[in-house]
């Protein structure tokens with residue numbers, strides 16, 4: 001991977017991390033409405049996957065969608081404005097944190113219905129196949145989401161139709177307050193293979209591992225071999241939502257994952273060790289990110305607010 | 320009498336019914352919580368709104384079943400268990416997730432008794448946290464009960480206060496028919512007097528929390544709370560209203576509504592759902608056809624607009640029909 005690309009990947013990881021860390025602070029002020037699910041800890045998955053994609057590839061995200069959207073090129077300032085509920089947000093303040101979409105970037109929306117996304121990705125993959133394009137449609141699902149019938153149906157349909165979908169499973173150990181080891185019957189990986197597609201396993205705290213797995217999935221699709229899956233175990237640093245008391249997790253676990261499963265630390269160690277990037281280069285990337293996040297919050301706070309009449313807009317195109 | 324929240328009243332009803340009847344059990348996502356978590360505790364959640372708190376500690380994991388995120392299977396399993404002689408309660412984390420489990424609700428649960436010639440009962444209760452007010456946007460804020468009201472075979476209940484919440488949930492659990500039980504998220508912290516002992520509130524009997532002469536206001540779920548606020552304020556001006564809280568939309572206590580309209584001659588119907596084919600339209604149509612002669616003014620319907628529920632605070636506030644909308648409608652019928 002060339003230097004620019006490496007630096008860009010690192011900046012994306014850092015942007016997601018700081019976006020989420022900052023939201024965790026800002027939400028406490030009461031300025032941001034609703035429920036917010038933070039992606040911190042899982043950045044390597046979103047960035048590892050999306051660095052292999054371009055604007056003509058599609059992704060379908062989840063309730064924990066900020067990371068996927070940033071990684072796929074969603075504008076950080078416009079995302080922040082959406083989370084603050086401004087009319088200048090990506091969805092004009094109608095969707096909020098759980099429903100960020102940017103169709104120009106191939107982001108077909110964060111989805112508040114667990115398991116709602118994978119069938120949509122299969123549909124996007126049908127469109128790709130019918131147009132004869134060499135692209136993929138990626139769905140992100142959690143360990144919890146993997147238990148929805150809609151996800152099974154989507155995987156089976158993709159295999160039957162041999163369309164270029166990539167089912168990414170992010171196992172962060174929990175679906176809300178319940179452990180994956182309880183809720184997932186059998187083995188998530190083997191279960192997915194059982195549908196008749198290859199599953200590429202990746203270390204969800206290591207960008208390079210996820211990137212390699214994604215390259216394989218894309219090669220598989222481009223060769224006309226249809227769908228595949230990526231399975232990555234990854235840590236979730238915050239609670240299910242901001243404010244979650246996390247009675248189900250031990251303090252030790254929280255401490256351990258911050259120390260030992262930090263995709264930023266792991267990335268830095270690797271690129272410094274093989275001398276592909278310098279400490280100074282990484283630090284200056286950090287500074288740029290911090291400024292971007294500051295700018296985003298400042299802009300979002302000052303951005304125009306919706307008025308009551310806006311409720312009635314955008315229900316239909318023509319009615 | 321002790322004062323309790325809507326949430327605690329529901330929790331108490333569950334505890335008492337679990338105690339009374341061994342066939343009662345509950346299944347849903349995080350109804351206990353904490354299974355296979357690193358903290359090694361169960362009851363880490365007790366339901367994400369805390370309604371099932373402590374049940375697992377008393378009644379165990381066989382009767383307080385945490386499920387994977389699989390709404391079709393949750394409702395389907397409740398239906399099957401009921402056909403096999405149990406009294407299941409299914410919890411969907413948000414009423415909106417009816418969407419995922421729709422077939423099991425309206426093609427299965429609602430149809431069994433009729434389709435099988437009256438030979439079976441399917442005594443399932445589905446508990447459904449409902450409504451807007453938490454800025455949770457389009458997929459986590461809907462009322463849904465207006466759609467379910469149109470399905471023959473389902474009973475549809477929506478308590479507006481803690482007293483009714485307990486009594487209606489006990490009735491729902493003891494009812495041999497399927498009951499969809501809609502708990503408004505914006506009411507969970509509301510308090511009133513709630514007896515400690517088990518009691519029932521009959522499903523299908525309206526309550527009349529305010530009585531007056533000038534206008535009949537019919538309101539459902541959280542709208543009842545807003546209507547009370549307005550009615551008490553207008554009383555200071557000498558405008559008095561009957562407030563009818565039907566407490567269930569199916570069956571509907573038409574008699575109480577018609578009797579009240581006969582006395583007042585004016586009707587305002589309030590509900591948080593969108594207007595088309597909804598509860599306000601349903602009741603307006605019923606009164607227009609059965610109570611037309613009593614009406615002195617056009618019926619006023621106060622509902623949400625025909626839009627999904629928006630996210631931003633300003634937008635959601637404008638979406639939910641609140642006290643100001645209700646007051647304007649009451650004044651309009653008197654103009």
Ligand SMILES: Cc1ncc(C[n+]2csc(CCOP(=O)(O)OP(=O)(O)O)c2C)c(N)n1
Nearest residue numbers: 064112113114142143144145174175176416
């Ligand atoms: C159909 C549906 N059921 C339940 C929920 C509530 N819910 C939101 S996120 C979540 C847990 C999802 O777990 P997982 O798929 O592992 O994703 P994670 O939160 O870990 O990112 C649940 C149960 C929902 N939004 N939609």
Ligand SMILES: [Mg+2]
Nearest residue numbers: 142143174175
């Ligand atoms: Mg998870």
